[in-house]
Amino acid sequence: MTxxxxxxxxxxxxxxxxxxxxxxSINRPIAGPTHEKALPVGRHPLQLYSLGTPNGQKVxxxxxxxxxxxxxxxxxxxxxxxxxEGDQFGSGFVDINPNSKIPALMDRSGGAPVRVFESxxxxxYLAEKFDAFLPKEQPARAETxxxxxxxxxxxxxxxxxxxxxxxxAPTKLEYPINRYAMEVKRQLDVLDRRLAExxxxxxxxxxxxxxxxxxxxxxxxxxxxxxxAEFLSVQDYRNVLRWADQVFARPAVxxxxxxxxxxxxxSDQLHERHDxxxxxTKTQDRITDAP
Numbered sequence: 345m346t347x348x349x350x351x352x353x354x355x356x357x358x359x360x361x362x363x364x365x366x367x368x369s370i371n372r373p374i375a376g377p378t379h380e381k382a383l384p385v386g387r388h389p390l391q392l393y394s395l396g397t398p399n400g401q402k403v404x405x406x407x408x409x410x411x412x413x414x415x416x417x418x419x420x421x422x423x424x425x426x427x428x429e430g431d432q433f434g435s436g437f438v439d440i441n442p443n444s445k446i447p448a449l450m451d452r453s454g455g456a457p458v459r460v461f462e463s464x465x466x467x468x469y470l471a472e473k474f475d476a477f478l479p480k481e482q483p484a485r486a487e488t489x490x491x492x493x494x495x496x497x498x499x500x501x502x503x504x505x506x507x508x509x510x511x512x513a514p515t516k517l518e519y520p521i522n523r524y525a526m527e528v529k530r531q532l533d534v535l536d537r538r539l540a541e542x543x544x545x546x547x548x549x550x551x552x553x554x555x556x557x558x559x560x561x562x563x564x565x566x567x568x569x570x571x572x573a574e575f576l577s578v579q580d581y582r583n584v585l586r587w588a589d590q591v592f593a594r595p596a597v598x599x600x601x602x603x604x605x606x607x608x609x610x611s612d613q614l615h616e617r618h619d620x621x622x623x624x625t626k627t628q629d630r631i632t633d634a635p
Contacts, residue, residue, distance in 0.1 A: 375443070380435045384423055388618075390421070393446065395426065397559075398499070400446050400447045400463075400603075402467060403466050405558075405597050406466075406552065408596035408599045408603075409476075409594075409600070412596045413476060418470070422618075424615050441459075443461065445462075462496075464493065467552040468489075468552065477550070477552045478551060479546075484549070489553075495557045496556070501527045502531065505528075506524035506570070506572070509524060510525070533581070536581040545557055545587070554587075559601070562592065566588050566592070599623055604617070611628070612627070613628040614626060
C-alpha cells in the first residue's frame, strides 16, 4: 500500500501553509474569535445557533420531539451559523462555545442565561430539563448514556476520519481511506449487532441515544453521507437500515432534519426556524417560488 507522495514530518510543526481540502479556509491551529459579531436573540426561551449537519440535527430533532410531546417550554429560535464562512469564529458565538463548533445553545428561561455546547451535552441538558427521552431508572439510564457517549467518541472517526479523507481531502490517499473505512464498518457492525436484539439503540424505548446516533449512522446507511453507501456496502447492515427507516418515519425527526440545512432539496431546507409554521411557509422552495 503506497501513497503518491512520502511525507517526512519536521521536528517541530509550524503553520506555514493552508492544508488544502474543502475546509482549508477556516482551519487554523488557534482558538478565539477572528471578528466581532453579536449573535441575534429571538423571542423563545431557547436560542440555538447551528447548522444542519449531523451534529446540528441531533439537537433540532430533540427540540422537535419535545414539542411533539407538548413541552411548550421547548419552543426555540434556530439561527443559521455558516461554518464555511467562519461564522463560528464571531465573538458572540465564541462566548457561547469557546471551541467554535456547532451546535451551541443558550437557555434564557431562567433568571440567568445558561450556555450549553457540544451536541451530547445539549441532548443530556434538554433531557434532564424536560424529563424526557432519558430513563430515570438503572440500568436503562446507564445504557442510554453509554450509547450517547459511544456516538460522541465514535463519530469523529466517521466524519473527521473517513469523511474527510474519502470526500473532502485534496488528494485521495489509500492508507487513511482504508484505515477509516475499516473503523466505520466495524462501528456499523457494532450497531447492527445491537439492533438485531433491540428495537432502539438503548433498548425498547426511543431515547437521546437514537437522536445522537441516527443523523450520523442512519444518514450513512440511507446514502446521505459522503456518497459512500456503495463503497461501504451499507446494505449489509440490515438491522441498522431497519432502525434508520423507523426513526426517519417520525414526523419530529423529519422536521428536525430540515432546520438550519443549506444543502439538499430546497423543500428540506429551513435556514432559520422561529415558529412551527415556518415548516409550511419558509422552506427554501417556498421562498424561492414566492413572487
